[in-house]
Amino acid sequence: MWEYTKTVKDHFLNPRNVGVIENADGVGEVGSLACGDALTLYFKLDENKQIKDAKFQTFGCASAIASSSALTEMIKGLTLEEAEKITNDKIAEFLGGLPKQKMHCSVLGRDALEKAITNYRGEAEKKVEGKIVCECFGVTDLEIKRAVTENSLNSIEDVTNYVKAGGGCESCHENIQEIIDSTLGREIKAKKKVIRLTNIQKIKLIEETLEREIKPALKKDGGNIELVDVDGNNVLVKLHGTCATCSASQITLKHYVESKLRELVAPELLVEEVQQ
């Protein structure tokens, strides 16, 4: 269960300013049904160019509704220049805080506000700048960079919480990590070079790894391992001593040997045990 503050609950159960403003001065629409949350924000200005009225419609969870309601309350009476300064953090603050996993709801509010202001100014809607990093939720590298900078985000999980990127198939995690690293000025880890080993090199490397890394570890527990053959990517081994009779350790042992060999020799290796 999410821990929502009293203010979040209040704005969810009694949302302020629900509805549509006919002939609104600015309208901002963000999100989609597929994403699981969407918000349409309307505002009307008075003669002093201050926001006289604001209304919203939201499809989404409790915190999305509460963030929208809070936003409309926050912007009333402000000039657009003042309203522009509202960050997603301010929205969360107004609500007494949001669970981390729900920060994207406050970002949704900020985005809707920006869009509505752009709409009022008659500026062409900002084109989707940058390139899409997260295909599942359509998030660009620039959006991720901005979230990282503004909220000092440190991890992929944080980025997912704030802008949803990486919350679907997870195939973009590596790219998100690179963006975080470069934005925070970290050195990007050099990608491991993929070296194709010849068969002889591969066998030698397997032998070396068994001798140096694996045998000493097994011997500590009274076991041992013998390399029988290498057939393509299949590494055939024989287990001796304690390891051979203890059936429960087989899975762990096999995984241990396999993961070591994959890490140190080649990622596509498969370890198979040969019966005595």
Place this chain on the structure above:
Amino acid sequence: MKVIYVDNNATTQVAPEVLEEMLPYFNEFYGNPSSMHTFGGMVEHKIVEARERLAGLLGASPEEIIINSCGTESDSTAIRAAILSNPDKKHILTSRVEHPAVKNLFEYLSKNGYRVTFVPVDRKGRLDLDYLYKNLSEDTAIVSIMWANNESGVIFPIEEIGGVLKEKEIVFHTDAVQAVGKIPIDLKNVDVDMFSLSGHKFHGPKGVGALYVRKGTKYSPFLIGGHQEKGRRGGTENVASIIGLGKASELAAANLSDESIRVKRLRDKLETELLNRIPNSIVNGDIENRLPNTTSIAFEYVEGEAILLMMDEYGICASSGSACTSGSLEPSHVLRAMGVPFTAAHGSIRFSLSIYNTEEEIDFIIEKLPPIIERLRELSPFWKKAQ
């Protein structure tokens, strides 16, 4: 505020009779069943009785039952045992809609040298049997298919699959956590080799489960230690909970007909009335072949977490397949596998009843839910457009 609990596929109330039978075994008869003295020996007798009661519910022999800590332990033990006993076979098969206890283990194995087939389901959540059979091979170490789905309630044709697999001599495991206590099961007449269950899903306590292993099935223990469970699962018995599991089994056997008649009637009433009163609502799953206590209903254009929290204000406890409640950002893998469109998946609510639900409770939900959906739809920018 009174709690109206319709989330029984998540967990159930421990039956008062179960609790009563458990209590003396915490501080009165606290002996270790492995001890030589009479004080411990009488505890051993109660465990024997519990095992017999559970075996009775399933149509199994007591020695085919290995009692452990939960459904997840049963699933893990079964799948690993099958893999260990077939070290040359590198293919395993399951469905796309399994509980994480099976799904995540299969995904783990897929990264560790195994070729995995995930069998799809259709729009109604029914298993694609042709796909399943086509993908079997001599390399298949185990097939693991749940008996009934926890979200949709859809029941899979375990008997039929069991027959085919027996002929092909492929190990068959079923996660029957949601089926036990809700529908009749007689393992004498079904060809499954291993079968998982969990106590707290049918009015037993949490922290106790069991794995049925058919006589003659190759097995290797997951927890190695003492001689408990005949060396098939080491560790001092969770005595009180095992006794509770036994009592819950006895009650389940007695209540099965009630479950299928009275509970089903209440479920049907809830479903029919909600569909009548709330436009754009759809049942997820095959209503012909479903657990008698479960209904999953999609309320289009609203979001599940918002529905749950508004129901929570009335003390109504249900669950949702929506993204926002799962801690992830995508709707449940079950609804996605079924191809439920996003308009509906985010607003899907699962109601799961038990023998303790009353007609008044169901009437209360029928009265309170329609205005909640209406209110949330008024908030939603998509609702008017869809009209």
